[in-house]
Amino acid sequence: MQNHDFIHVKTNNVLAGLAVSFEDAERLLFTKDIGTLAQCANTITRAFNANKVDVEMLLNAKSGTCPENCSFCSQSSFYDSRINKYPLLPTEIILQRAQIVLPTEVILQRAQIAKEGGASSFCQVCAYRAPPEKEFLQICKTIVEIKNKVDIDINVSLGFMTHARAGKLKSLGVKRYNHNLEAAESYFSKICKTHDFADRMKTAQIVKDEGLELCCGGIIGMGETPQQRLELGFSIASLRPEEVPVNILVAQQGTPLAQIPQIAGDDAIRTIAVWRFLMPKTILKIAGGRELHLKDNGRLALRAGANGLITGGYLTIGGNSPDKDLQMIHEIGLHT
Numbered sequence: 001m002q003n004h005d006f007i008h009v010k011t012n013n014v015l016a017g018l019a020v021s022f023e024d025a026e027r028l029l030f031t032k033d034i035g036t037l038a039q040c041a042n043t044i045t046r047a048f049n050a051n052k053v054d055v056e057m058l059l060n061a062k063s064g065t066c067p068e069n070c071s072f073c074s075q076s077s078f079y080d081s082r083i084n085k086y087p088l089l090p091t092e093i094i095l096q097r098a099q100i101v102l103p104t105e106v107i108l109q110r111a112q113i114a115k116e117g118g119a120s121s122f123c124q125v126c127a128y129r130a131p132p133e134k135e136f137l138q139i140c141k142t143i144v145e146i147k148n149k150v151d152i153d154i155n156v157s158l159g160f161m162t163h164a165r166a167g168k169l170k171s172l173g174v175k176r177y178n179h180n181l182e183a184a185e186s187y188f189s190k191i192c193k194t195h196d197f198a199d200r201m202k203t204a205q206i207v208k209d210e211g212l213e214l215c216c217g218g219i220i221g222m223g224e225t226p227q228q229r230l231e232l233g234f235s236i237a238s239l240r241p242e243e244v245p246v247n248i249l250v251a252q253q254g255t256p257l258a259q260i261p262q263i264a265g266d267d268a269i270r271t272i273a274v275w276r277f278l279m280p281k282t283i284l285k286i287a288g289g290r291e292l293h294l295k296d297n298g299r300l301a302l303r304a305g306a307n308g309l310i311t312g313g314y315l316t317i318g319g320n321s322p323d324k325d326l327q328m329i330h331e332i333g334l335h336t
């Protein structure tokens, strides 16, 4: 069967609710007909998610000094990455941050800004293996404050979870919990030695068990093979996450991956498109690295399987302003 026909057959299968095998996904990933692949991934996206783009803003609410050694991460205490490090932000204290669109803010203000900027959700991210109890309780208090004062979906990312803590977050009204698998199981030991792939799967499963929505993605461009990108996609799909952030490595000075060759933009688009075949209904969100690696800031990705983006910058690096992203979304005929 010709590539063009093969891609259309697999698209119709996905639209009919059938799963894609690893072998089929491999053929899709390596097709020379990237135009048809992107177009068909877009057809699947529109069929299950219409024209809506999920826009999210992040706040790095506790930066750096993480005891884990993820080799891509500038927040690990193992590496001298010269980022802006700070302890958990008190709810009402002004924070000076150089790398975010707005230099001064408090968590509440940031949530309000997210809402006014067109974001439908706001995610507090903290660099922990898991928060100490006192800080977990402080985070809970902040969640209640935001819930009472800002009409926005609240997501959090706090590292490893227990059933009790995930249940508590659910009871406070947290919508979604982020815990990425980061890399394929077969590649994981190359990027982290302080915990393993099974640890990450376990927290993702706890999140599901406690009734929170799961946001679970990974990072591509860390030296893995294309097949390992598929392997990661299949592992993520097995968890049935509501949201899947696709990060493209931005090599950070001081980390072991600082000199890793960049992934080609086309390979990132192929990965996004094929992950859409594996997860037809999820929010597939272009995240860190899109401004650097996708020269159009994500326009093509949003027409090739993605239906969400992070706006307003990331955890340790800046990004597009919400205005710029919203304009781009509207220019390509989509909406928030």
Ligand code: SF4
Pocket (backbone or CB within 6 Å): 066, 067, 068, 069, 070, 073, 074, 075, 076, 077, 126, 127, 128, 129, 159
């Ligand atoms: S656990 Fe998270 S914050 Fe800590 S080093 Fe790994 S990726 Fe970075």
